[in-house]
Amino acid sequence: MLRKVLLPSIFLVLAYGFWISPDFKEIAAGVAIFLFGMLSLEEGFKAFTGGALERILRRTTDKLWKSLTFGVVSTSIMQSSSLVSVLTISFLSAGLISLADGIGIIFGANLGTTTGAWLVAGFGLKVKISAYAMPMLVFGIILIFQQSKNLKGIGYVLSGLGFLFLGIHHMKEGFEAFKDGIDLVSYAVPGMKGLFIFTVIGIFATVVMQSSHATLVLIITALAARQISYENALALAIGANVGTTITAILGAMSSNVAGRRLAGAHLIFNVITGLIAIIFMKQFITSVNFVSNNVGIAENDFTLKLAVFHTLFNLVGIVVMLPFVGHLVDFLEGLLRGKVKKISEPYYLSEAVLEMPDAAIEALRKEADHLFKNASNIIALTLNIKPDDIRSGADLTHIVDRKDRMAATNIDEYYDAHIKPLYNAIISFVSKIRIDDDSDQHARLYDLRTACRYIVEAVKDIKHLQKNLISFSTSDNVTIKREYHSIRFQIASLLRTIEKVRTDEDITSLSLDELKVEAERNDILASGTLDHLIRGNLITADMATSLINDGAYLRDVTDDLIETARTLFTPYDPELKKIEDDMALLKDEIEAILEKK
Amino acid sequence: MGTEKLLDKLTNLLNAKRRKQKKKLNSLKKLLKKLKKRQEEHQELLVAKKDPEGRKRIERTLKVIYTQRKKGLKLYKDITDDLKGKNK
Numbered sequence: 001m002l003r004k005v006l007l008p009s010i011f012l013v014l015a016y017g018f019w020i021s022p023d024f025k026e027i028a029a030g031v032a033i034f035l036f037g038m039l040s041l042e043e044g045f046k047a048f049t050g051g052a053l054e055r056i057l058r059r060t061t062d063k064l065w066k067s068l069t070f071g072v073v074s075t076s077i078m079q080s081s082s083l084v085s086v087l088t089i090s091f092l093s094a095g096l097i098s099l100a101d102g103i104g105i106i107f108g109a110n111l112g113t114t115t116g117a118w119l120v121a122g123f124g125l126k127v128k129i130s131a132y133a134m135p136m137l138v139f140g141i142i143l144i145f146q147q148s149k150n151l152k153g154i155g156y157v158l159s160g161l162g163f164l165f166l167g168i169h170h171m172k173e174g175f176e177a178f179k180d181g182i183d184l185v186s187y188a189v190p191g192m193k194g195l196f197i198f199t200v201i202g203i204f205a206t207v208v209m210q211s212s213h214a215t216l217v218l219i220i221t222a223l224a225a226r227q228i229s230y231e232n233a234l235a236l237a238i239g240a241n242v243g244t245t246i247t248a249i250l251g252a253m254s255s256n257v258a259g260r261r262l263a264g265a266h267l268i269f270n271v272i273t274g275l276i277a278i279i280f281m282k283q284f285i286t287s288v289n290f291v292s293n294n295v296g297i298a299e300n301d302f303t304l305k306l307a308v309f310h311t312l313f314n315l316v317g318i319v320v321m322l323p324f325v326g327h328l329v330d331f332l333e334g335l336l337r338g339k340v341k342k343i344s345e346p347y348y349l350s351e352a353v354l355e356m357p358d359a360a361i362e363a364l365r366k367e368a369d370h371l372f373k374n375a376s377n378i379i380a381l382t383l384n385i386k387p388d389d390i391r392s393g394a395d396l397t398h399i400v401d402r403k404d405r406m407a408a409t410n411i412d413e414y415y416d417a418h419i420k421p422l423y424n425a426i427i428s429f430v431s432k433i434r435i436d437d438d439s440d441q442h443a444r445l446y447d448l449r450t451a452c453r454y455i456v457e458a459v460k461d462i463k464h465l466q467k468n469l470i471s472f473s474t475s476d477n478v479t480i481k482r483e484y485h486s487i488r489f490q491i492a493s494l495l496r497t498i499e500k501v502r503t504d505e506d507i508t509s510l511s512l513d514e515l516k517v518e519a520e521r522n523d524i525l526a527s528g529t530l531d532h533l534i535r536g537n538l539i540t541a542d543m544a545t546s547l548i549n550d551g552a553y554l555r556d557v558t559d560d561l562i563e564t565a566r567t568l569f570t571p572y573d574p575e576l577k578k579i580e581d582d583m584a585l586l587k588d589e590i591e592a593i594l595e596k597k
Numbered sequence: 598m599g600t601e602k603l604l605d606k607l608t609n610l611l612n613a614k615r616r617k618q619k620k621k622l623n624s625l626k627k628l629l630k631k632l633k634k635r636q637e638e639h640q641e642l643l644v645a646k647k648d649p650e651g652r653k654r655i656e657r658t659l660k661v662i663y664t665q666r667k668k669g670l671k672l673y674k675d676i677t678d679d680l681k682g683k684n685k
Contacts, residue, residue: 506631506634506635508628508631508632510628510632510665511635513661513665514657514658514661517657517658517661518654518657521657573624575620575621575624576624576628578621579621579624579625579628579669579672580628582668582672583628583665583668583669583672584665585661585664585665589664592664593657593660593661593664594657
């Protein structure tokens with residue numbers, strides 16, 4: 001109930017907000033564009049998983065000092081710790097780096113961002129990255145339309161960055177109204193109380209302006225005009241450091257749990273560093289004076305001293321926090337638990353059975369059966385049918401009819417969780433079994449491995465079929481809708497028959513010939529059905545092509561599953577296998593049964 | 598045990614190929630029995646089935662079993678002939 005009401009309520013509140021405040025509309029649009037940029041960025045980085053970027057990132061972040069350096073260097077170049085933290089979140093979400101590596105980068109980014117204070121204080125320079133948003137979007141979108149996977153990936157990354165900058169720009173624009181209201185002088189309070197107040201102002205100003213750099217410029221201007229004391233300026237800098245984490249927190253909203261953990265690490269680091277700086281403010285001021293004297297900064301050059309302070313307190317933060325990175329990872333993983341993604345693990349493959357070939361082969365057969373069950377479930381779900389319905393005795397026609405409107409099952413996700421891990425384990429296990437090459441056991445081993453490959457191929461083929469199964473399930477053309485409905489029925493029927501073969505002890509591999517006959521009968525090309533549909537103008541040429549392709553996938557799925565069943569579910573006896581091979585139906589015999597000849 | 602049966606057992610023991618053929622024949626006999634049973638089950642199903650599509654499917658299954666049994670029986674005859682030829 002709450003769920004049903006929540007979304008419309010959010011829409012109503014937002015719509016009302018847009019109506020009464022154009023600034024609010026701009027800020028909200030900025031957040032939306034920013035989040036869209038994050039999604040695009042993650043999509044882009046996903047294209048590079050397993051490729052060059054992954055190798056580069058692995059090499060540059062595999063040790064804590066390396067990830068720290070990566071953070072320092074990249075932030076110094078980009079002049080935005082927020083951007084580096086957001087990028088790191090997307091790396092992490094795409095599984096390119098670990099949480100510990102990400103924390104290292106974030107720590108480094110905090111130090112790297114202090115170079116900004118030096119630039120602003122020393123040279124009055126500021127690298128304005130938001131100016132690149134438009135060209136990035138244009139180049140990015142052009143690249144997205146390219147065929148090459150890598151170019152597409154780069155396109156998504158570029159347009160993602162473009163949207164990020166554009167989003168930040170709109171948020172800043174929206175907050176302009178609030179900016180004018182920040183009058184630092186009115187809050188000037190001496191002592192510890194003043195420190196806390198100015199830290200909070202620093203946080204607020206950075207959240208509002210979406211840039212710790214902008215806050216720093218504000219602080220330096222106010223300091224130069226003697227509107228605030230030196231101590232208050234330091235507190236503002238601490239606040240700016242904490243406030244800058246808002247961008248990472250925003251970025252983590254669209255990210256998975258790994259990204260949220262990193263945003264959490266960012267916040268914890270900056271808050272703790274800020275607290276250390278506030279508590280030991282006197283010691284910090286002494287140290288800043290000491291360093292300034294030694295590097296030749298004038299006694300009254302508070303702006304450069306501010307830069308020294310900024311660097312020093314972030315450096316101290318890193319030194320203090322580094323030994324606790326492991327604990328921080330444990331803490332965040334405990335605090336922010338992801339949905340436990342169930343991944344299939346092998347039940348039967350153990351090192352212990354490797355020494356006994358017969359036991360190893362039986363373990364392998366059982367594991368292949370496990371793999372088949374997972375594949376069967378995925379195929380059923382792709383057909384929009386509950387796996388239990390396949391195993392039940394309920395009328396299949398009724399089941400397939402009931403779920404006519406197709407929903408998209410994420411096959412890739414299922415494949416990664418329930419097929420790939422098992423198949424990997426099986427392949428690795430087979431490679432470890434030592435059996436003579438010319439023995440029956442070796443032949444059996446080969447058959448079982450091939451059966452596993454068939455299972456994997458069947459899942460991949462069903463993925464190809466999925467697109468049209470979904471799109472034609474709602475087609476206005478009754479004929480094409482019926483044909484795809486029939487494809488669903490045929491696969492469901494095949495799964496059910498194989499399920500019977502799986503549990504029937506009296507079954508022989510010859511019984512699978514019945515499935516072969518049905519497959520031949522249902523072959524849309526061989527049966528002449530397709531010609532009839534085209535000649536009768538019942539389907540378009542486009543639909544006909546889809547049917548031809550999908551008919552081939554259907555045939556592949558059928559053949560793969562029949563061969564799998566033959567290897568896994570019929571009794572294995574090398575002598576009997578030869579006899580059964582002699583008795584199995586040949587192509588012309590199948591055609592004779594179907595009265596094609 | 599009769600002399601003929603005893604001689605048969607002795608020949609089996611000494612002739613590896615013949616021994617193998619006998620084993621094959623036994624496996625084939627079991628397989629044919631299973632097919633026969635399956636055929637009878639489907640014949641019963643056909644009697645009970647009313648819808649035309651379901652009946653056609655069972656009829657196709659029966660044709661498959663029939664063709665397989667026919668091939669099996671021929672194989673059976675070939676092996677027994679072979680064994681008899683060896684006996685001669």
